Amino acid sequence: MDFDQIVADYGPLLSRVASSYEANLHLQQELLQEISLAVWQAMKGFKGNSSVKTYVLRVAHNKAVTHVAYHAKQPHNEPYCEVENPSPDTSMSTEKSVSQTSMVSSLLQAVRRLPMQPRQIVTMSMEGLSYQEIAEVCGVSAVNVGVILNRAKKTLMEQLNHEQ
Amino acid sequence: MSNKPNDLEALWHQQTVSTVDFEQLQKQWKILRLKQYFYLLMDVSSLIALPIIIYLFPKELSTFELVWFSFVFVLVFVMSLCIIWMRRYSLGFKVDAGNTNEFVERFRLQYKQNIRIAYWNKILCFVTPLIFMLYLVVAYFGEYVQPDVLLKKGKLLMGISAVCMPLLWIWASKREQKFKKRLAEFEAQWDVQNSAVG
DSSP, X not given: OOHHHHXXXXXXXXXXXXXXXXXSHHHHHHHHHHHHHHHHHHGGXXXXXXXXXXXXXXXXXXXXXXXXXXXXXXXXXXXXXXXXXXXOOTTSOHHHHHHHHHHHHHHHHHHHHSOHXXXXXXXXXXXXXXXXXXXXXXXXXXXXXXXXXXXXXXXXXXXXXHHO | OOSOHHHHHHHHTTSOOOXXXXXXXXXXXXXXXXXXXXXXXXXXXXXXXXXXXXHHOTTTSOHHHHHHHHHHHHHHHHHHHHHHHHTTTTTTOXXXXXXXXXXXXXXXXXXXXXXXXXXXXXXXXXXXXXXXXXXHXXXXXXTOSOHHHHHHHHHHHHHHXXXXXXXXXXXXXXXXXXXXXXXXXXXXXXXXXXHHHO
16 A cells, blocks of 8 residues: 555544654654654555554554653643644634534543553554554453443543533 | 434544645655665664675784674674564554554553663673773783784773773663653553443
């Protein structure tokens, strides 16, 4: 599969994986580049045993694990960074746009507060992967995926409702 | 927000996304490949340096030095194999090699091996001067090398021992501490996860 096509199809997904691991925008962009490079290299080894999306997500999360291993220190306090925040959708009214940006930001913060495995599972679920596909990526049973996912979603809902 | 988990999915997809810089990606790939070639060159040159010396300067070397260099070469060769063995978790360490749990486990094991490699490098800092001294003592008392030549070699070897070995020890010690810290931080991240879902 052509890499341009992969980026076109899965670029936004890769960006969301990066944002679930890294709050600092500069490091987030760096991680997105690292993940994309890893996916580019790994596509040669794709044998079609799973869907492209599952394979891409497995590579992306494994690469993110590497990122965590090298950068895992104290939680980031989002220092100044020269990368600009992507522009929000201008088609909405300002009030609605601000409210939505705030909700998305709260969700991202809540996701990043989750421990690693529930974070991976919940983000893959939100990307539309089935329990079985998530189980293959994470190396846990599908039953465990269900248990972890329910707990994680409950935690996210509680945190979002608490912040509102 | 309502309490429907589907709302989470909708919200998740509303986040603004960054784009991949393809040109930067190609640059990164070139740098990555160049680094790999450089490391390969360093590994190969450290292995073949002694055979090249033995091959190029056979007449300048006494029989004793020939035997000595061959012995050191065997030692370096065995040590290189040991280090390659210790690096087995990261050699061929591809991001598509397994599921995330396996990947995390291999990462953890590689950190432990890196700590061991750094420890053995520290030991090497003490062993190398001993090998140098043994060479000088045997060459001196066995009268295998001309005294003036031996004096020059002695100064060079002692200079290397006095300057390079302490620097190498500091470097290895820092690496050992760095990997111990990283391992602890990495394990803490994943232990939190285990206790949360267990």
